[in-house]
Amino acid sequence: MNRYETFIISDPDISDEKRASLFERINQLISQENGFMVAFDEWGTKKLAYEIKKKIRGHYVRLDYCGTGTLVNEIERFSRIDDRILKYMTVLLEKEADIDRIKEEIAEAEPVTDLVEESEKNQDAESNSDPVLFDAPGSEAMEIEKVKTEKKDEEE
Incomplete structure (x- = not known):
């Protein structure tokens, strides 16, 4: 398994319940693909550097997880489809990560x-x-x- 980090900027205007369900769905994707969530950091709502989908603010979240390439593809597919997500970016942190460590x-x-x-x-x-x-x-x-x-x- 590889270790990945995904940054997600979601719509700041959605309610906390909808935002929680959005990230719960991503967490379910990680479990379904036999992944492992290392960290989930909510950075809160911040001003964007430039306008994205006519929004000047965004709610930032950082996901740190272990999984396979199919898991990353599934998370990115979900992020493209869901209108609540303004932008996302995934980075490979470590190849062949030691999950026990x-x-x-x-x-x-x-x-x-x-x-x-x-x-x-x-x-x-x-x-x-x-x-x-x-x-x-x-x-x-x-x-x-x-x-x-x-x-x-x-x-x-």
Whole structure:
């Protein structure tokens, strides 16, 4: 099996349900052809470099998968037929990809993404708390101004 990467730009005006069904259909194509989905990255809606089918924005998605040439042909055939897809491009990443190695990489990456999500949650929680003053040049001035404003509030 080879490893491929397909970029798809879909119509930004379709609903999220229709977009989900579109990519679910592509996922079904990959499973039917005995392929293996490595990654599915939604990049969101972005401005296009040039107008495509009278649209100036597009919803970008990157598919990383392993499969055969017939799988790529089927995905590209589906992309040509479906009006919800504005543009697509497939690139061969690796010939004769080692699927076991790829699955191990995915398994190793999952704990890292869990840690990243945890740290993001902690940062969100910290950002909601009171700001902390750091020792940096000019920080004394900030503390002095804070004390002055507190004294003014007490006097009033």
